[in-house]
Amino acid sequence: GAVVSQHPSRVICKSGTSVKIECRSLDFQATTMFWYRQFPKQSLMLMATSNEGSKATYEQGVEKDKFLINHASLTLSTLTVTSAHPEDSSFYICSGYVDGGQVYGYTFGSGTRLTVV
Amino acid sequence: QQQVKQSPQSLIVQKGGIPIINCAYENTAFDYFPWYQQFPGKGPALLIAIRPDVSEKKEGRFTISFNKSAKQFSLHIMDSQPGDSATYFCAASKDTSGSRLTFGEGTQLTVNP
Numbered sequence: 001g002a003v004v005s006q007h008p009s010r011v012i013c014k015s016g017t018s019v020k021i022e023c024r025s026l027d028f029q030a031t032t033m034f035w036y037r038q039f040p041k042q043s044l045m046l047m048a049t050s051n052e053g054s055k056a057t058y059e060q061g062v063e064k065d066k067f068l069i070n071h072a073s074l075t076l077s078t079l080t081v082t083s084a085h086p087e088d089s090s091f092y093i094c095s096g097y098v099d100g101g102q103v104y105g106y107t108f109g110s111g112t113r114l115t116v117v
Numbered sequence: 118q119q120q121v122k123q124s125p126q127s128l129i130v131q132k133g134g135i136p137i138i139n140c141a142y143e144n145t146a147f148d149y150f151p152w153y154q155q156f157p158g159k160g161p162a163l164l165i166a167i168r169p170d171v172s173e174k175k176e177g178r179f180t181i182s183f184n185k186s187a188k189q190f191s192l193h194i195m196d197s198q199p200g201d202s203a204t205y206f207c208a209a210s211k212d213t214s215g216s217r218l219t220f221g222e223g224t225q226l227t228v229n230p
Contacts, residue, residue: 006160032215044161051119051215052167093160097215099142106162106210106218 002028002098006109010042011117013084021079021112023094029074029095034106035067038091084116121209123221127163130197131229138224140190147209147219152181152192155204155223164192164205172173 003026013019023033031052036044050056050071058064064068066088068080077096081088094109122141130136140150141166147211148169153161167174167181174181178195194201 004160025189034217041223042227043223046217049217091211095218105149105163105166108162110123110155110160111160113158 002096002107004030004094004107004109006094006112008112009110010113011115012096013114015031015085015116016083018080018082019084021068021081021092021094023077023079023096023109025096025107026104028096028098030077030098031074032097033071033077034095034097035069035077036077036093036095038111039094040091044093047079084089084114086116089114089116120205121219121221123207123224125224126222126226127227129227129229132198134197134228136194136197136201136226136228137191138205138207138223138226139189140209141187141189142209142219143188144209144211144219145188146211149210150183150190151208151218152179153206153208155206161206172212194226197226199228199230202226202228 005024007022026106033050035039037047038044047062048056048058049068050075052071056069093104093111120148124139128136133174151166154164157160165176165179167183169185180193183190205224208218210218
């Protein structure tokens with residue numbers, strides 16, 4: 001089945017530094033990638049939608065200059081948290097949309113636990 | 118109109134029981150309704166999904182019941198096991214490539230031995 005590989009699974013960084021999270025679609029081409037943020041015991045909150053080769057569309061309230069999304073190829077999308085602060089600590093999850101004719105839907109990465117100290 | 122309401126927030130059943138999780142939506146343009154299972158520290162994994170042209174779909178121990186007129190759908194887990202203890206999310210989207218998923222609030226299921 002369609003697999004999205006997300007790395008790193010955990011990262012701890014100092015306040016003020018930047019962190020990059022990668023998501024790779026291993027056996028399909030993800031023309032659309034979604035990035036979510038999840039707080040403990042809460043649902044997934046969509047941060048942005050990215051289409052290959054174009055600028056990401058950010059949800060209201062999400063700072064595009066802080067959460068940089070790059071989707072330069074059909075198999076790789078990255079989220080960079082710039083100048084991270086403790087309030088950015090969260091669980092970040094990517095999801096690729098699969099459209100293979102009979103097989104379609106959304107497949108999720110395994111998530112990245114970001115802790116900013 | 119984009120909301121998906123999920124209940125209950127938490128659910129505890131004994132092994133072998135049949136937990137039922139319910140979701141209601143407002144947007145009649147939604148026509149893809151997946152259920153996801155999420156374990157702590159992991160991303161959601163697709164369990165089963167349904168489209169509005171059928172009223173029920175079964176895959177293994179998991180069954181979706183869909184009521185288009187009431188705009189409701191539910192997940193039934195037959196013969197539940199302790200390994201089913203996880204958080205379950207319903208979701209909905211429009212049938213266009215790359216359309217966003219709208220998630221329910223989640224249900225934390227505990228299956229006691």
